[in-house]
Amino acid sequence: MEGYASLFGVVDLGRDRVERGAFAASLARRGPRGIRFLFQHDPAEPIGAWTSISEDVRGLRVSGRLNLAVARAREVHALLRQGALDGLSIGFRAVRSVREAAGVRRLIEIDLWEVSVVTFPMLPDARVAAVKRRVSPAAARRPHAREAAAR
Template sequence: MDRSFIETKILADNDGAITALAWPFGSPDRVGDMITKGAFASAKLPIPMLFGHDANDPIGVWDGAEERDDGLHLKGRLLVGELARAREVQALVRAGAVRGISIGFVTLKALPRPPRGRSISSLDLLEASLVTLPCHPGARVTAAKDAVSALRLAAAIQRAAAHLSIGKA
């Protein structure tokens, strides 16, 4: 009898860890602006994680930023252990009601992009917000770690492994 073994390693935590594609390169936002790779080079971390660009509603902190070929990726943490509002927003993210990211910045260098918008090559990143509808349709939460999701994944893997062993019998 053939056997299949699947080994998994799952980081299951409830600390509010979150990652996001904050700005995709190569496509414009809803107003026609494009930000080019290298524009985020002067970003100073950490930056505030807000809800809906409301400076009076901080919910966490972004402490990691990396420009990759596809865009600006952020890593941060909702302050779920300290703020009730962060726990509420985390629930909205988990449910899929809040999936977008929108950045707040000051433009330092840009050129017009006909017929509308700008090509931004340098900026000062001030904040990144969790939002329901981002200005850039491709800006989104990419992961929000939690124990419930990890347990669902583990159960799915167990079902798949059981199905594979039944098929081999």
């Protein structure tokens, strides 16, 4: 699955606005494997692993694989495929921020801990953009099929 977990320059429902480059230090230090892939920000609900997390001109782009050996990941996959679930949200600590006169907190540097699939994202436009299908057992035996299906 893939999508945007955060968008630059957009004020979320909690009055936070992430600036370009805010994730750079954290991503360099942790890499995608150091960022947890959770369901609803629950540390007891890991559902997969992120294979790619990067900043682009729009925001924080994520790509990951659900672990379909995990019951909750199978449920999330079914809901994502149906379109019943499509929100993404970040769990972080603000390293450097500035409070503006209008009450908006500009996040300049973020220590990113996790990205979750959620029902209601704090940033309404942080959404899953694509979900690939689960592969049949016969197709799974073909080269690269398992890898492609879990993304």
